[in-house]
Amino acid sequence: MISKLISEIKKKNAPIVVGLDPMLSYVPSHIQKKAFDECGETLEGAAEAIWRYNKGIVDAVYDLIPAVKPQIAMYEQFGIPGLQAFHRTVEYCKSKGLIVIGDIKRGDIGSTSQAYAVGHIGKVQVGSKVYAGFDEDFVTVNPYLGSDGVKPFVDICRQNDKGIFVLVKTSNPSSGEFQDRIVDGKPLYELVGEKVVEWGADCLDGDYSNVGAVVGATYPEQGKLLRKVMPKAFILVPGYGAQGGKGADLAYFFNEDGLGAIINSSRGIIAAYKQESYANYGEEGYADASRAAVLAMKEDIQSALDAR
Amino acid sequence: MISKLISEIKKKNAPIVVGLDPMLSYVPSHIQKKAFDECGETLEGAAEAIWRYNKGIVDAVYDLIPAVKPQIAMYEQFGIPGLQAFHRTVEYCKSKGLIVIGDIKRGDIGSTSQAYAVGHIGKVQVGSKVYAGFDEDFVTVNPYLGSDGVKPFVDICRQNDKGIFVLVKTSNPSSGEFQDRIVDGKPLYELVGEKVVEWGADCLDGDYSNVGAVVGATYPEQGKLLRKVMPKAFILVPGYGAQGGKGADLAYFFNEDGLGAIINSSRGIIAAYKQESYANYGEEGYADASRAAVLAMKEDIQSALDAR
Numbered sequence: 001m002i003s004k005l006i007s008e009i010k011k012k013n014a015p016i017v018v019g020l021d022p023m024l025s026y027v028p029s030h031i032q033k034k035a036f037d038e039c040g041e042t043l044e045g046a047a048e049a050i051w052r053y054n055k056g057i058v059d060a061v062y063d064l065i066p067a068v069k070p071q072i073a074m075y076e077q078f079g080i081p082g083l084q085a086f087h088r089t090v091e092y093c094k095s096k097g098l099i100v101i102g103d104i105k106r107g108d109i110g111s112t113s114q115a116y117a118v119g120h121i122g123k124v125q126v127g128s129k130v131y132a133g134f135d136e137d138f139v140t141v142n143p144y145l146g147s148d149g150v151k152p153f154v155d156i157c158r159q160n161d162k163g164i165f166v167l168v169k170t171s172n173p174s175s176g177e178f179q180d181r182i183v184d185g186k187p188l189y190e191l192v193g194e195k196v197v198e199w200g201a202d203c204l205d206g207d208y209s210n211v212g213a214v215v216g217a218t219y220p221e222q223g224k225l226l227r228k229v230m231p232k233a234f235i236l237v238p239g240y241g242a243q244g245g246k247g248a249d250l251a252y253f254f255n256e257d258g259l260g261a262i263i264n265s266s267r268g269i270i271a272a273y274k275q276e277s278y279a280n281y282g283e284e285g286y287a288d289a290s291r292a293a294v295l296a297m298k299e300d301i302q303s304a305l306d307a308r
Numbered sequence: 309m310i311s312k313l314i315s316e317i318k319k320k321n322a323p324i325v326v327g328l329d330p331m332l333s334y335v336p337s338h339i340q341k342k343a344f345d346e347c348g349e350t351l352e353g354a355a356e357a358i359w360r361y362n363k364g365i366v367d368a369v370y371d372l373i374p375a376v377k378p379q380i381a382m383y384e385q386f387g388i389p390g391l392q393a394f395h396r397t398v399e400y401c402k403s404k405g406l407i408v409i410g411d412i413k414r415g416d417i418g419s420t421s422q423a424y425a426v427g428h429i430g431k432v433q434v435g436s437k438v439y440a441g442f443d444e445d446f447v448t449v450n451p452y453l454g455s456d457g458v459k460p461f462v463d464i465c466r467q468n469d470k471g472i473f474v475l476v477k478t479s480n481p482s483s484g485e486f487q488d489r490i491v492d493g494k495p496l497y498e499l500v501g502e503k504v505v506e507w508g509a510d511c512l513d514g515d516y517s518n519v520g521a522v523v524g525a526t527y528p529e530q531g532k533l534l535r536k537v538m539p540k541a542f543i544l545v546p547g548y549g550a551q552g553g554k555g556a557d558l559a560y561f562f563n564e565d566g567l568g569a570i571i572n573s574s575r576g577i578i579a580a581y582k583q584e585s586y587a588n589y590g591e592e593g594y595a596d597a598s599r600a601a602v603l604a605m606k607e608d609i610q611s612a613l614d615a616r
Contacts, residue, residue: 021420024434032435041435073420077427078434079441080395084388107450108413109480112329112381119385126332126386127340127349133387142415144452145478146485170453172417177454178500181491188486188496195485 001137001163002234003206005099006259008066014298015254017101017236018061018290019266020089021071022050026271028283031056047081050074053286054089057270058096060287061294067099067137069236069264090136101236102136105167107149113141114152121153121162138163140214140236143192147199154199154211163210163234166199168192168226171216171239189215189222193229200233208234208260215253217245217263224252227260235261240297241268247300251308263301269293309445309471310542311514313407314567316374322606323562325409325544326369326598327574328397329379330358334579336591339364355389358382361594362397365578366404368595369602375407375445377544377572398444408444409544413475415450415457422460429461429470446471448522448544451500455507462507462519471518471542474507476500476534479524479547497523497530501537508541516542516568523561525553525571532560535568543569548605549576555608559616571609577601 009015024032027049035049058068070093075086090100106116118124119133141153141164153164169179169189179189193213200211209232215223217239227235235253239245240263253261272278272293273286281289317323332340335357343357366376378401383394398408414424426432427441449461449472461472477487477497487497501521508519520542523531527547535543543561547553548571561569580586580601581594589597 036435041437043432043434043439043441046432046434071416071420071423073414073416073423073427077423077432077441079427079439080388080392082427082441083391087388105416105450106381106413108379108381109478112379115379115381115385119381119387119390124351124354124385126351126354127344129349131351131387133351133385133390142413142450142452144450144475144486145480146482146487148480148482167452170417172453172456174454174456177503178452178496179454181496181499183489183491183496188489188491191489192486 001157001161001205002208002210002212005066005234005262006206006208008099009259009262012064012066014065015262015301016065016294016297017067017069017262017264018057018065018269018294019069019071019103019238019264020054020057020270021074021266022053022270023074024049026274027053028286030284043078043081046078047085051085051088055092056287057290058093058098060291062096062098064291064294064298065098067101067262068093069101069103071103071266087134090134099138100136101138101140101165102134104139105142106139107142107145109145110148110152113149117153117156122156122160138165140165140167142167143195147195150199154203157203157210163212165212165214165236166192166196168196168213169215169219169222171218171243171245175216190225190229193226196233197230204232208232212236214238217249218243220249220252227253227255231255236264237261238264241265247304248307250301251304254305258305265297269297309465309469309513310516310518310520313374313542313570314514314516316407317567317570320372320374322373323570323609324373324602324605325375325377325570325572326365326373326577326602327377327379327411327546327572328362328365328578329382329574330361330578331382332357334582335361336594338592351386351389354386355393359393359396363400364595365598366401366406368599370404370406372599372602372606373406375409375570376401377409377411379411379574395442398442407446409446409448409473410442410444412447413450414447415453417453418456418460421457425461425464430464430468446473448473448475450475451503455503458507462511465511465518471520473520473522473544474500474504476504476521477523477527477530479526479551479553483524498533498537501534504541505538512540516540520544522546525557526551528557528560535561535563539563544572545569546572549573555612556615558609559612562613566613573605577605
């Protein structure tokens with residue numbers, strides 16, 4: 001699956017993923033109104049609103065980007081109807097040729113991690129039939145439980161040509177509280193990075209492994225180190241844009257082949273119309289504002305890569 | 309919420325939680341057959357089968373136990389229909405007076421953790437209305453992202469009188485890979501335990517905090533230490549029974565007041581009929597076998613506490 005992602009990155013010339021993390025407050029009022037008129041001010045209405053909002057954005061940007069990353073929490077907050085909107089978003093994005101990274105950050109003891117892996121990137125047996133529950137292409141995985149919590153995901157990647165990104169150094173302000181603590185002279189995130197290399201060794205798909213890592217754009221120095229620690233791991237880089245990561249910080253996350261990283265922006269793209277620089281698009285033009293923001297992000301990252 | 313859990317533990321005289329972690333392979337064939345006859349060999353059929361299986365167990369044991377702990381992964385593997393069975397199970401258990409601990413092990417950056425907290429123990433605003441998506445009483449939380457990933461859960465506990473259990477030292481074989489690593493002379497799990505104390509300090513509900521911890525029965529020495537580190541944190545103890553934790557190992561997890569811990573058993577209870585000792589119940593008597601296993605577990609734990 002990582003070779004497919006790389007091929008799409010090359011084709012679109014954009015190491016970019018758009019985070020489909022809809023808050024109801026981002027959804028333009030005309031979309032909210034229509035959804036509430038049809039479904040009421042209900043969980044179903046909220047789910048319908050975020051689905052339509054997503055669809056508008058996807059239709060406006062799918063030709064520019066290789067992948068999307070829906071954050072399942074933003075859907076899960078609306079209960080079952082929200083998760084139905086997540087599923088619908090995954091399916092729609094795949095129908096538009098996009099690779100889908102399910103940002104689910106799951107992780108548990110072995111048999112339980114296996115159930116998550118089956119549900120999101122695998123297939124489940126029901127009597128004589130087999131089904132895929134959510135069927136994303138990649139998912140994010142939390143490593144706190146160690147190898148036996150991660151390996152069921154790796155096994156299923158191998159069986160189904162899927163991929164994972166393991167949380168190594170997250171983009172949030174307090175990520176250092178545990179991740180930066182020094183163990184045997186090295187920060188914990190580096191040990192996790194070394195494990196990512198180990199977990200991914202049997203999962204190569206071309207030059208890169210189907211086992212990648214998450215490293216926040218907000219920590220470029222750590223990105224530089226981790227790029228060296230995990231040469232064959234693709235790095236999913238959140239934290240660009242709204243969280244404060246800048247284009248110039250990102251060059252370190254890439255290998256010399258110009259590959260090895262994919263940069264996520266969520267709010268900065270999907271709620272671009274709320275920023276001063278795209279205010280002229282207005283609420284009605286939110287999807288076009290997202291398209292303009294993708295083009296600007298693409299240029300920003302290209303400049304950073306050119307300046308290396 | 310922790311005071312409500314304590315009062316139910318005292319009323320039922322059982323510091324026990326039954327893990328509702330249904331695998332399709334645990335569901336007796338007559339239940340599977342009926343569900344498949346009605347809904348086909350589909351995700352809906354699988355969801356119907358695990359829901360009926362759960363209901364049978366809950367009906368047989370609810371008068372003996374204070375709480376249940378459905379593991380959401382076991383439902384999520386069946387996609388949306390599976391999650392509907394999870395929701396139905398949560399609602400049914402609450403209607404039988406049981407406290408529901410959603411074993412969801414979520415955790416993300418701040419705004420995203422907030423969405424998870426809203427969806428599982430909080431309420432979400434939709435226009436002028438407010439809804440609870442899943443409405444468990446407690447959830448489990450992964451601490452790898454640090455304070456800003458945990459605090460949104462703590463805030464929502466305070467607002468809605470709910471509780472959380474933070475993963476500190478998990479029951480699985482490789483939990484030590486990161487959790488046992490020594491930082492400033494202490495294992496990482498101890499640092500996480502100290503943070504649990506900090507996070508829970510403003511969340512007291514009687515003698516205990518609504519912020520508890522998960523510590524596996526399979527690590528009694530670590531349980532002994534963590535009991536002292538976190539005197540006001542209730543400990544949710546998985547790993548008893550099928551995973552190898554024994555009654556005698558459990559005494560350390562309790563405080564001298566006989567409180568402070570609640571022991572989970574999943575497979576050992578819900579699939580008791582598959583064990584040699586309960587084989588005489590047969591598949592048809594699976595729920596009665598579960599009841600017998602709860603009674604045996606209750607006795608085992610009581611003996612361990614008496615022997616202190």
